[in-house]
Amino acid sequence: MTIHIGAKPGDIAETVLMPGDPRRAKWAAEQFLTDPVCVNDLRGMLGYTGTWNGNRVTIHGSGMGMPSLSIYANELLRDYGAKTLIRIGSTGAMQPHVGLRDLVIAMTCSSVSTPSSTIFRELSFAPCADYGLLRAAADAAADKGVATHIGGIYSSDTFYDERPDLNEQMTRHGILAVEMEAAELYTLAARHGARALAVLTVSDHLITGDALEGRERESSFADMVQIALTAAFPT
Ligand SMILES: O=P(O)(O)O[C@H]1O[C@H](CO)[C@@H](O)[C@H]1O
């Protein structure tokens, strides 16, 4: 047990899927895992371990924003020996050609800051995905026929953003979409010699203002979870 995760040693699998929303962790575990067992509920941050196609997997919430994800990812990597972390999250599209329900796989993550920024001082560290996971997720998405965009994303510290000028610069520089956790996830994985990837579903569009309804979210989130699992355990 750590300060924020109540799981016993051995309760957490080496592969962990991390949605921001703890209830998405419960939903995904119930939908996709065989014999899921709740291994953490401290602070309501749910984590489940079960198997997928015979492979042991944990699905654990990260909370919203990099400070929250950083706590859980640090403890999963340092104290529970996690080796592969895949974020499964929602994202807001920043390009006209990226549509609602499309998948975005984050190759790199730009940010204004992350909880790790202070250790880099003058260095502008470039958090990037594990290439093997990225390639496997791209293959899985292609096999499934899901519209998918692979490239740079923006990991923001704010949901209610007051910098339209910054968003304009990111759109201008090809950033596909915005979310709030992946840059720190990639940085921590690099520090701990682990693999990380973010597979995201477009839930809303910053340019058009369109947004998915609740039911539509569920079905497109299912594609994302399946693709993340297939990427973690390619056949
Ligand atoms: O759907 P999740 O995984 O929570 O991800 C996105 O949604 C939250 C904001 O509503 C932030 O956590 C953002 O990254």
Ligand SMILES: O=c1cc[nH]c(=O)[nH]1
């Ligand atoms: O962080 C997020 C997630 C979804 N949509 C957004 O606009 N921002």
